[in-house]
Amino acid sequence: MVVRQYQEELKYLEKINECCWRIKKGFQPNMKVEGVFYVNNTLERLMFDELHNACRPGAIGGFLPGMKQIANVAALPGNMAAFDMDDPKSIISPGGVGFDINCGVRLLRTNLFESDVLPIKEQLAQSMFDHIPVGVGSKGIIPMNAQDLEEALEMGMDWSLREGYIWAEDKEHCEEYGRMLNADPSKVSMRAKKRGLPQLGTLGAGNHYAEIQVVDEIYDKWAACKMGIEEKGQICVMIHSGSRGFGHQVATDALVQMEKAMKRDNIEVNDRQLACAHIKSQEGQDYLKAMAAAANFAWVNRSSMTFLSRQAFAKQFNSSPDDLDMHVIYDVSHNVAKIEEHLVEGKQKTLLVHRKGSTRAFPPHHPLIPVDYQLIGQPVLIGGTMGTCSYVLTGTEQGMKETFGSTCHGAGRALSRAKSRRNLDYMQVLEKLEQLGISIRVASPKLVMEEAPESYKNVTDVVNTCHAAGISKKCIKLRPIAVIKG
Amino acid sequence: MIVWLEDQKIRHYTIDDRQKLRDITSLEWPKTFEKYCNDVDCPITKNEIDQLEWFIGYAIRLEFEDDCQKYQQVVGSKAKDKKEVKVPSIKSTNPLDNLDFDSDAFKNGVNSIAKLLNVPKHSDHLITLQACSKLVCNKLNEDAIKQFNSVAKSKSLTKTIIGPSFNMGDTMLDNAAKGLSLLYIQDLRNLQTKINETIVAAQNITANPKTDIKLGKVGR
Numbered sequence: 001m002v003v004r005q006y007q008e009e010l011k012y013l014e015k016i017n018e019c020c021w022r023i024k025k026g027f028q029p030n031m032k033v034e035g036v037f038y039v040n041n042t043l044e045r046l047m048f049d050e051l052h053n054a055c056r057p058g059a060i061g062g063f064l065p066g067m068k069q070i071a072n073v074a075a076l077p078g079n080m081a082a083f084d085m086d087d088p089k090s091i092i093s094p095g096g097v098g099f100d101i102n103c104g105v106r107l108l109r110t111n112l113f114e115s116d117v118l119p120i121k122e123q124l125a126q127s128m129f130d131h132i133p134v135g136v137g138s139k140g141i142i143p144m145n146a147q148d149l150e151e152a153l154e155m156g157m158d159w160s161l162r163e164g165y166i167w168a169e170d171k172e173h174c175e176e177y178g179r180m181l182n183a184d185p186s187k188v189s190m191r192a193k194k195r196g197l198p199q200l201g202t203l204g205a206g207n208h209y210a211e212i213q214v215v216d217e218i219y220d221k222w223a224a225c226k227m228g229i230e231e232k233g234q235i236c237v238m239i240h241s242g243s244r245g246f247g248h249q250v251a252t253d254a255l256v257q258m259e260k261a262m263k264r265d266n267i268e269v270n271d272r273q274l275a276c277a278h279i280k281s282q283e284g285q286d287y288l289k290a291m292a293a294a295a296n297f298a299w300v301n302r303s304s305m306t307f308l309s310r311q312a313f314a315k316q317f318n319s320s321p322d323d324l325d326m327h328v329i330y331d332v333s334h335n336v337a338k339i340e341e342h343l344v345e346g347k348q349k350t351l352l353v354h355r356k357g358s359t360r361a362f363p364p365h366h367p368l369i370p371v372d373y374q375l376i377g378q379p380v381l382i383g384g385t386m387g388t389c390s391y392v393l394t395g396t397e398q399g400m401k402e403t404f405g406s407t408c409h410g411a412g413r414a415l416s417r418a419k420s421r422r423n424l425d426y427m428q429v430l431e432k433l434e435q436l437g438i439s440i441r442v443a444s445p446k447l448v449m450e451e452a453p454e455s456y457k458n459v460t461d462v463v464n465t466c467h468a469a470g471i472s473k474k475c476i477k478l479r480p481i482a483v484i485k486g
Numbered sequence: 487m488i489v490w491l492e493d494q495k496i497r498h499y500t501i502d503d504r505q506k507l508r509d510i511t512s513l514e515w516p517k518t519f520e521k522y523c524n525d526v527d528c529p530i531t532k533n534e535i536d537q538l539e540w541f542i543g544y545a546i547r548l549e550f551e552d553d554c555q556k557y558q559q560v561v562g563s564k565a566k567d568k569k570e571v572k573v574p575s576i577k578s579t580n581p582l583d584n585l586d587f588d589s590d591a592f593k594n595g596v597n598s599i600a601k602l603l604n605v606p607k608h609s610d611h612l613i614t615l616q617a618c619s620k621l622v623c624n625k626l627n628e629d630a631i632k633q634f635n636s637v638a639k640s641k642s643l644t645k646t647i648i649g650p651s652f653n654m655g656d657t658m659l660d661n662a663a664k665g666l667s668l669l670y671i672q673d674l675r676n677l678q679t680k681i682n683e684t685i686v687a688a689q690n691i692t693a694n695p696k697t698d699i700k701l702g703k704v705g706r
Contacts, residue, residue, distance in 0.1 A: 164693020
């Protein structure tokens with residue numbers, strides 16, 4: 001890492017407009033293109049503080065400042081995080097996708113209102129907790145054997161459909177229709193499959209959660225109506241989870257392969273986590289197929305949890321999921337690389353778009369979004385953390401032009417995990433949540449501190465920035481009343 | 487097989503002429519068959535399987551024509567159940583195929599239906615008829631009539647029209663684009679609904695969701 005004074009660092013940063021900054025080449029070595037980031041005033045201060053701290057002589061930063069991270073990505077050979085498929089030099093990077101492949105958020109609506117749920121809130125939370133196993137080392141309650149897993153990896157949500165765990169409409173309202181067609185389970189190591197098999201239908205740990213939420217505010221009545229959200233007070237269920245140990249193992253295996261490929265093909269990167277290979281190379285192709293299988297795993301996982309939540313609700317309300325109108329509003333992926341068509345300088349190009357910790361946000365009339373959302377744009381689900389709000393945004397034309405149809409995915413950490421554990425007491429956090437009227441079920445108290453609202457940036461700031469920058473539009477605000485976490 | 491079809495169903499030749507065709511062991515038979523194909527106007531000459539298929543199809547058609555009235559009654563009664571056909575004149579002249587589509591009487595009929603339904607006239611009366619039939623199918627069945635009454639009261643109709651916005655500098659062009667895109671979305675919706683119905687039909691056969699609480703384990 002280059003060591004410079006804070007004042008010198010600032011010279012590489014340029015404000016484009018109210019909430020958009022550009023990082024010039026040279027900020028980190030090897031930068032091939034300029035980086036761009038979107039912030040509002042509060043987040044701007046936070047970002048610059050991070051940078052300032054890291055520049056103080058002798059200081060050891062908790063983590064690499066956000067700006068440096070962006071610059072490192074820009075140092076990958078090729079475009080920022082979108083690579084031209086036709087350019088033989090273009091690369092694919094497992095680090096650019098992340099370890100939790102196809103981690104994502106799914107939102108279910110119900111026809112219940114807050115008043116229906118409040119009297120049995122605790123029972124409902126317990127019922128959800130009983131149905132969906134959480135935590136590190138948890139095991140799911142859907143029986144699976146090795147053959148089932150192979151099929152699920154290849155078929156994605158089509159497998160869940162075939163086995164009857166989900167409804168036909170769920171597939172319609174899911175990115176990629178819940179199945180990556182290029183998935184090839186034979187490119188996945190035995191180890192990954194062994195880790196993944198018992199974990200299907202479990203939530204996992206870390207920032208993953210299942211929440212029962214209430215519609216708190218509707219900003220865009222018409223778009224909300226299209227999603228089946230009619231009024232304030234309506235109850236929704238949000239599920240945030242990924243591909244569990246399976247995706248992690250796929251990414252780890254790929255990184256090892258990539259390092260070999262990098263030596264062979266003379267590719268240089270700033271951060272070992274961003275190891276990569278040419279898309280056209282054997283390693284690149286193998287990773288794409290294994291990643292697709294992991295993405296399918298994540299969709300099957302979320303589908304299984306959809307099934308389990310529907311069961312939990314149906315039992316508590318002595319009704320069927322159909323009668324409770326528990327439809328999937330949408331399912332977004334945060335960590336995935338996809339081949340998409342985009343306009344670059346007026347020309348249509350096939351790009352491999354890496355989205356890590358960002359959400360696809362396609363505008364109205366885009367052919368890849370479900371027909372129900374053709375007029376309003378793709379719903380973008382932004383999950384909060386325990387106790388904070390979540391948002392539903394919609395994609396815009398401007399976002400398509402500026403960010404290859406991408407937007408934020410959540411708040412992002414403000415304190416590192418270790419620092420949260422040092423500074424916060426879990427009893428206090430729990431008390432505070434109780435005051436806010438939020439029931440909580442967790443597997444480990446350590447997590448309560450790591451995932452406390454104080455450890456994260458304010459999600460409202462992040463969402464408002466995206467809204468103000470025009471890369472997506474605010475639609476609905478959701479407030480949690482019950483949280484289930486690892 | 488061919489012989490059986492000719493004997494029982496097709497009956498193109500008189501019984502005496504069939505002698506040669508019946509003699510399937512003779513060396514002459516392929517030639518006879520070729521001639522037979524020519525006589526019944528079979529368009530396929532190369533592939534035997536295709537030929538056989540054609541013959542079967544032909545036989546079925548002939549069979550159908552023989553008993554035309556009987557079959558049409560079945561189809562007709564089904565059609566009656568599905569949608570209320572509002573135009574009795576067409577129903578009574580049942581063998582539709584025999585209608586002279588270009589007769590003046592037919593054209594006048596179409597035009598009067600169009601007038602009744604408020605459908606603008608097209609220079610080709612067949613297109614006008616198509617438009618009429620679409621309207622009847624979509625808007626005049628029982629469901630649609632019920633739905634229309636509720637839609638008319640709710641605000642969603644006007645809202646949808648505001649939906650997509652185009653800005654190409656010409657209001658006419660914008661409106662046309664708007665209309666087209668709305669029609670396209672409606673088409674897509676219908677397609678997606680059909681896909682979903684197919685999936686559900688398949689699910690009825692394959693689905694077997696299971697859970698086993700004993701397998702569950704909460705982690706640390």
